[in-house]
Amino acid sequence: MSQSFSLNVKSRAETGKGPNRRLRQESMVPGIYYNSEGENIQITAESKALRKVLQKAGYSRLVELSINDDAARPTLIWKVQRHPFKNEFIHVDFYGVDMDKDITVSIPVEVKGRAKGVVQGGKLEIYHERINITCLPGIIPEKVVLDVTPLGINSFIGIKEIELPEGVSAVFTDNFAVVGVILPKRASETAGEAAEEE
Numbered sequence: 001m002s003q004s005f006s007l008n009v010k011s012r013a014e015t016g017k018g019p020n021r022r023l024r025q026e027s028m029v030p031g032i033y034y035n036s037e038g039e040n041i042q043i044t045a046e047s048k049a050l051r052k053v054l055q056k057a058g059y060s061r062l063v064e065l066s067i068n069d070d071a072a073r074p075t076l077i078w079k080v081q082r083h084p085f086k087n088e089f090i091h092v093d094f095y096g097v098d099m100d101k102d103i104t105v106s107i108p109v110e111v112k113g114r115a116k117g118v119v120q121g122g123k124l125e126i127y128h129e130r131i132n133i134t135c136l137p138g139i140i141p142e143k144v145v146l147d148v149t150p151l152g153i154n155s156f157i158g159i160k161e162i163e164l165p166e167g168v169s170a171v172f173t174d175n176f177a178v179v180g181v182i183l184p185k186r187a188s189e190t191a192g193e194a195a196e197e198e
Helices: 017-024 047-057 183-195
Strands: 005-012 028-035 040-046 061-067 072-084 089-096 101-110 123-127 131-135 144-147 154-160 177-181
Touching: 005 047, 017 028, 028 047, 028 123, 028 177, 047 072, 047 089, 061 089, 072 131, 101 177
Parallel strands: 005 061, 028 089, 101 144
Antiparallel strands: 005 040, 028 040, 061 072, 072 089, 101 131, 123 177, 154 177
16 A cells, blocks of 8 residues: 655746746745646645655655545545756646546555575666556555565576566566676686687
8 A cells, every 4th residue: 555645835827038047046936736626726735844845755656635624535646747967846747536446656665675686697687767656546556566685697587477466467568687697707708709719
C-alpha cells in the first residue's frame, strides 16, 4: 500500500511571467492542479513544503492535496520544473486521481543481493532504474525490489519475470532486460584473444 503525504496549497488568480516571478521571490511555487474530469485550478505552493513532500513522495506516491484548506484530494506530483542552475522550483503540476480508476506511473527499481556472476568476475548492469506500472492509485508500490543473487554471467531479469503485488501490472510491449550480469569488456576481449590463439 502506498503511503500518503499531505500538502496545503492556495489558488491564485494572477498568471503570467510577472506574477509568477513575484511568487518565486516570495519562496512560492506557481503551479496547476488538474484531473481526468477536466478540472484545472491555478495554485501556488510554499517552496519548502513542496520540496519536503517531493523528497518523500516522489512522483509515484499519493499526496493528500488541500486547496484553500478544502477537503484533501488524492493527488500525484506529476511534473516539477526546476531552475537550470539555481536550487529552486519554477513550476509544479499536480494530477488529481480517481481512486477507482487504474493509473500508469513510473516506480524505482532497487536491487538486492550479490549476483553469482559478479562473484565470478562479471559486472552487474542496471538497464532500467524505473519501470512503468498500472494499478489503482491506492496500491501503487513504493518500489520494485529485484534479488539478483541467482544471476550468473550473461544472465538477465526481463520485465516479464518481475513479480509485482496483486492488482499491479508492468507496462511493456517487448520483454526488455531490467538488470543483468555481463562479462566486462576487457575480460571478454581477453577471452576472445585466447580462443583465437588456440
